[in-house]
Amino acid sequence: MIEARELTKRYGDKTVVDRLSFTVKPGEVTGFLGPNGAGKSTTMRMVLGLDAPTAGTVTVNGRAYAGHGAPLHEIGALLEAKSVHPGRSAVGHLTALAQTHGIARKRVDEVIELAGLGSVAHKRVGAFSLGMGQRLGIAAALLGDPEVVMLDEPVNGLDPEGVLWIRNLLADLAAEGRAVLLSSHLMSETAQIADHLVIIGRGRLLADTTVADFVRESGAGAVKVASDEAAKLQALLAGPDVAVTASNETELLVSGLDARAIGQVALRHGVPLHELTPLGASLEEAFMDLTTDELEYRSAPADGRSAR
């Protein structure tokens, strides 16, 4: 469990993290979202005691990080992709970390296998691709078999297979009862992995909610349904909180019901479907609406006029 209370970090007169309070609970994946420069990485460094908060506190499993006798057993973290000496091998790096906690060499081999780095375990890390560097960082995070796992932009640089691997890995970790914190600047991607969302902008908390609530409140989460019996299905789906619009005679756009519920209705009434797609794009829009006013680095439109 991670508990941040009124956590604040200022550099000179610039406030990077501003009275931020949130909790990362065991048994679920918490998505930590915000645009670039929102203060996600700074917050994560404060969790590990690498940066000292200007004000406020953050604890890991009830204690300040440095107060733990074996911190790698409490929380494992992936910060920047390559916080490893490029001249060292993956085995060398992980062995040195393991030795600080008396962790057996067997565990080093285990996490190397887990991360899929078996074939490059003895190669210099400097020759690793971005994705391999991420995998090594995740191996390091899991080394101490921690109760809390905290990953800063773990899918950066991973190929689709790697993204899927991370998604399953995080779901497994949460299912084992661990607390998982995962930062990202992509809403659609995070919504697929996370149960809970902590959204920040310019260091301030913008939303602390579940993914389901965020989806419902944002009005996003519409589902595209295609069927030869679209008109029949439209009538079947109609309800008080459900809006169904027909884009043409075979396609419907449904909001207020998730894909699962729509599928069940269709099955019950024998309506064949040939497409059932939750739309992520509008979720991304809702996230952007929420954070637009808080953007640290805003891009100007190409024609030079101001954005809003």
Place this chain on the structure above:
Amino acid sequence: MTIALERPAEGGNKTRTPVKPVRFRRVLLSETTKFRTIRSTWICLALGLVLLGLFGSIGAFTYDGAGVTDGPPGISGRPLDAVSLALMGLSFASLVVGVFGVLSTAGEYSTGTIRSTLAAVPKRLPVLWAKAILAGGAVFAISAVGVFAAFLIGSVGLDGEAISLSFTDDGVLRALFGAALYLGLVAVFGVALGALLRSPAGGIAALVSILLILPGLAMLLPDSWYDALNPYFPSNAGGAVYALTETSDRLSPGAGIAVFAGWVAVTLAAAAFRLKKTDV
């Protein structure tokens, strides 16, 4: 105390990996692994050894007793002896081992490794002490081998020359061990400078400036100041411990190494303060 219940097999019987609390001896072992697993460690130590052994022996073999009656120009006009010949490579070696020390700490910052390191050892200071002990110890051992080898090989080359010395002569063992001790401390000095400045380039520049350039710059001082201060500059104070003979413009060997160790200790304390107090 409750008995931990094994959770029924959901994904196989999961037993947690045994993990022990962080202790200094474990940090020491971890830092040994870090030194062992990068190439620059072996390059710096081998280079230091070669510079000491090779330069020292060559100095003795090319020594020509007849040519130095007017005093050699290089060694500040002091009479040449077998020990100073054996230590011909010492200035170069001191730079190499100092750079080795700087890289061991500053390299962690330039590569980002420091974040992994301090996440594993959040008390921070044990990391600095471990690096200082290991770098100092390794360099002392290598240097002792190097200077003794140079002296032994050199004594063959100097056989029959007037300046020839043996281990049993006054001050020889002290000077040779002193040289190894000085180099070990230079490595610790590098460790401290690297941790203090957090940049390999900055650390190396500071090291070279303090050891080599500072004594030269001091010549610009008024004579009376220069005479008073000069023996206390780090490299001059350290130099007193490996000089065979004591002279009036130098500290005694004991005082010299103590002053140099003081410089190192102050720098290390400053590095410890910065490591403990500032963000990484």
